[in-house]
Structures are given as C-alpha cells and as structure tokens.
Amino acid sequence: MASNRPAPEFSHAPNDEFGYADEQPWEEWNPTEESVRPVRGRHRVAKQRGGLARSSTVLGVGVIAAVGAGGIATAQGGKPPVHISMPDLSAVKDALPEAKSLPGVGSLISDDSTDDSGTATNAAPLTTAGITTADAQQGATDAGEALRSRILQQAEQQQDQAAHAEATAAEEAAAKQAAAEATKTQDAAQAKADAKVAAAKKAAEEAAKKKAEAERLAKLAKSYTLPVASYTITGTFGQPGSMWSSGYHTGLDFAAPTGTPLKAIHGGVVKEAGWAGAYGYRTVLELPDGTELWYCHQSSLNVSAGQKVTTGDVIGRVGATGNVTGPHLHLEVHPGGNPTGVDPAPWLRNLGLTP
Structure with missing residues (x-):
C-alpha cells in the first residue's frame, strides 16, 4: 500500500465557507508508524470484507474524489491534520458495472441517463419483476397486468373446464336416460312377446286338450250309443x-x-x-x-x-x-x-x- 504524499502548505486557514475560519493555521505533518496506528474508540475504521459491493459504487466514487483533492483529513478541535492511507480503487471502479445499467435502478437515477460514450442507457423498470418469458412473448411489460392476464386466463380455463364437465354430465345423463328408455321399451316388447307366446302356448294346449277330448269321445262313441234313435x-x-x-x-x-x-x-x-x-x-x-x-x-x-x-x-x-x-x-x-x-x-x- 502506497503512503500519501505530503499535503501542500497553506499560508492561511481555509475560509469560513467550510466552518474553519477560527481554526489555527495548518502545519505540515508527516505520519510515522506510530501516528498511523488505528485509532480506537469512536474513530475506529471498520475493516473491509470481501471488497466493495455494487451498491457502494456511489460512496466509493465520493471517497476517491475526496482523496484526489488532497488525501488530507482534518480533525476538529485544533488537532493537526493526518495523512490517511487509502487503497487504489481505480481498478475496482473500472470493474464495477454502471449503476444505471442495473435492472430497476437506472430508472431511479434518471430516465435520460447516458453512458460515457453518450449512448442512452435503457433502465429496466421495477414493474418487470415477476414477468415470465411467456408473458413477455405475449407483450406484457407490467407485472400487475401480467398477473391480471394470468388470473383471467386461469378463470377462462376453469370456466371452460366447468362447461366441459357440465356438457359431459349432460351427455352422460342423456345417454343413461336413453338407455333406460331403450331398456324399458325392450322390456315392454319382451313382455308383450312373452304374453303372445304364453297366449299361443295356452291356446295350443287348449286346442290339443280339446282334440284329445274329441278323440277320446269319438273312441267312446263307438262303444256307447243313445238309448233311443228318435225322441x-x-x-x-x-x-x-x-x-x-x-x-x-x-x-x-x-x-x-x-x-x-x-x-x-x-x-x-x-x-x-x-x-x-x-x-x-x-x-x-x-x-x-x-x-x-x-x-x-x-x-x-x-x-x-x-x-x-x-x-x-x-x-x-x-x-x-x-x-x-x-x-x-x-x-x-x-x-x-x-x-x-x-x-x-x-x-x-x-x-x-x-x-
């Protein structure tokens, strides 16, 4: 890590624009190993973990600007200025994506933002969250509209299913009724046919009985006669x-x-x-x-x-x-x-x- 170069000497204190008009004149200070030891207490600087996050881009840019202005930090209460050693964040800054290009963030910064080359950056709106590929193919750009469209589509599908189930039930009921009527008609026809068969059988039995009786009487008549021929x-x-x-x-x-x-x-x-x-x-x-x-x-x-x-x-x-x-x-x-x-x-x- 490179140490900060000495801050330039000022012939007088800064103006009162920054609130330092009554302070003592600034003196040159060269930090030593003892003087740059981390300060304990409320002035302690938290250790960085794993580099800078993307959401810290703006803060990093501000810090770089402050360091570039002189790399000098001042302390209130008449304390001498201290040279602060900061890492070189230029490489990290170049590796980070532009905040405006992040989905849902670019629209929060500016609708007319442009990149370094002057090309307008398309900011993805937050309303696109929850939109599926099928919704996008159907032209949906709003999550609420996409959800409404899916709900209506599901309702239509349920109505179609209910109508299909009702039609199927009606067809089954009609088929059962037709089968019952056909069975009833068939049973009536069978009963009528059975009655005809029974009547024919009974008539045949009676005819056979009469025939047998006639034959019997004819046979008896040959062995029996009336007592008087004319009477x-x-x-x-x-x-x-x-x-x-x-x-x-x-x-x-x-x-x-x-x-x-x-x-x-x-x-x-x-x-x-x-x-x-x-x-x-x-x-x-x-x-x-x-x-x-x-x-x-x-x-x-x-x-x-x-x-x-x-x-x-x-x-x-x-x-x-x-x-x-x-x-x-x-x-x-x-x-x-x-x-x-x-x-x-x-x-x-x-x-x-x-x-």
Missing part, C-alpha cells in the same frame, strides 16, 4: 213336481211313440228285468264299472236277468206303464249301484253322446 226330451233331472214321490224328477225323459226300440247304451249284464211299481216295466243294466242304468215305463221286455248284452242291442220297447202321462223312456243313472242317481245328461255328454 224328444220332455223332462229333466231335478225338475220339481208333486207327481214324483221324491218331490222332484230323478231322471231324463225321452218321449217317443209306443213300441220304439230301446238300445243298450253300453255292453254289460242285465241285473233285473220286470215290473217295478211306479216305474212300470223296468230293465236294470249293469256296466263293467258298476254303474246301473234304469230303463223304465217299457211296454215290453226283450231281455232277462243275467243276460249279457253289447252296445246297441235292443233290450225293450217304449211304453207308458207305471206312473206316467204318456209313452216315453224314463232313464236313470246310478254310479256304483247307489240308490240316489245323478243327472243323466252330463253323464251321457262325458261319453261323447249329446241327448
């Missing part, structure tokens, strides 16, 4: 009247001329043939299943007890014997030989015969 029904089963001892009619009356042949309805054995009081002449024919057929009011008998007959054999003739009002066949049906008979009409129809 008129004049009395039915259960008909009330005082002329019958039971109070009602117990058989089915086939009116026909006297002497009309009476046929065996089915093959069987003659159980009895003869006079039976109010029934007149009566023939009882027992069928293989035990059912008894009573032929009453006959004019004559053609068979006797114990005789076997087949379907259609003549067993007697129409007459008006017993308690009657005219010639006819009174037919009674006694299943299992029971004294109480049943209605002969449905019994005959069950055999395929229509009285």
Whole structure:
C-alpha cells in the first residue's frame, strides 16, 4: 500500500465557507508508524470484507474524489491534520458495472441517463419483476397486468373446464336416460312377446286338450250309443213336481211313440228285468264299472236277468206303464249301484253322446 504524499502548505486557514475560519493555521505533518496506528474508540475504521459491493459504487466514487483533492483529513478541535492511507480503487471502479445499467435502478437515477460514450442507457423498470418469458412473448411489460392476464386466463380455463364437465354430465345423463328408455321399451316388447307366446302356448294346449277330448269321445262313441234313435226330451233331472214321490224328477225323459226300440247304451249284464211299481216295466243294466242304468215305463221286455248284452242291442220297447202321462223312456243313472242317481245328461255328454 502506497503512503500519501505530503499535503501542500497553506499560508492561511481555509475560509469560513467550510466552518474553519477560527481554526489555527495548518502545519505540515508527516505520519510515522506510530501516528498511523488505528485509532480506537469512536474513530475506529471498520475493516473491509470481501471488497466493495455494487451498491457502494456511489460512496466509493465520493471517497476517491475526496482523496484526489488532497488525501488530507482534518480533525476538529485544533488537532493537526493526518495523512490517511487509502487503497487504489481505480481498478475496482473500472470493474464495477454502471449503476444505471442495473435492472430497476437506472430508472431511479434518471430516465435520460447516458453512458460515457453518450449512448442512452435503457433502465429496466421495477414493474418487470415477476414477468415470465411467456408473458413477455405475449407483450406484457407490467407485472400487475401480467398477473391480471394470468388470473383471467386461469378463470377462462376453469370456466371452460366447468362447461366441459357440465356438457359431459349432460351427455352422460342423456345417454343413461336413453338407455333406460331403450331398456324399458325392450322390456315392454319382451313382455308383450312373452304374453303372445304364453297366449299361443295356452291356446295350443287348449286346442290339443280339446282334440284329445274329441278323440277320446269319438273312441267312446263307438262303444256307447243313445238309448233311443228318435225322441224328444220332455223332462229333466231335478225338475220339481208333486207327481214324483221324491218331490222332484230323478231322471231324463225321452218321449217317443209306443213300441220304439230301446238300445243298450253300453255292453254289460242285465241285473233285473220286470215290473217295478211306479216305474212300470223296468230293465236294470249293469256296466263293467258298476254303474246301473234304469230303463223304465217299457211296454215290453226283450231281455232277462243275467243276460249279457253289447252296445246297441235292443233290450225293450217304449211304453207308458207305471206312473206316467204318456209313452216315453224314463232313464236313470246310478254310479256304483247307489240308490240316489245323478243327472243323466252330463253323464251321457262325458261319453261323447249329446241327448
């Protein structure tokens, strides 16, 4: 470190412009090792750490100017001037960037600043802080405007997402509704088809049943026959009247001329043939299943007890014997030989015969 050169001698004290008009005349002073020892206390100079920062450029320039003016420091109170040893900051000054070129600082110093070559220095405004490259590409120069633009863009994106979600939900709801309606229509069509199939099946079953019954009756008809070929029904089963001892009619009356042949309805054995009081002449024919057929009011008998007959054999003739009002066949049906008979009409129809 180079020592300061001696300060020039002044013939008189500085003028009172600097506040030193009453001071004693200045004397030449050459510092020694003892005199330049660091002063302790409030006059102590802080040690520099790591060189000067960029923000100290102005202060450094001021210090250099002060040293260049003479490198002399004065002390108040009549103390003699002291030569201060300062480092050469010219190299540091040249290495430091211009304060005006620092981003956000140049605009604070002067909007019309120029560098040493006379070229205007573009000061970066503080408002450019926070501006991304994408914002700069979109022409944004203000951080607030850039933030506002990003917020609006995010809001638009959220609105687009909400609209898309709403549209998607509406499409899904419409699809579900259409699927439900399609399923409902399909179920209705399936139910209708099933009903048609069930009806057709039922109709087919009924037709088959009727056909089977007709075949059965046709087969039975070959082995069964009506007792009279030509007749008129004049009395039915259960008909009330005082002329019958039971109070009602117990058989089915086939009116026909006297002497009309009476046929065996089915093959069987003659159980009895003869006079039976109010029934007149009566023939009882027992069928293989035990059912008894009573032929009453006959004019004559053609068979006797114990005789076997087949379907259609003549067993007697129409007459008006017993308690009657005219010639006819009174037919009674006694299943299992029971004294109480049943209605002969449905019994005959069950055999395929229509009285």
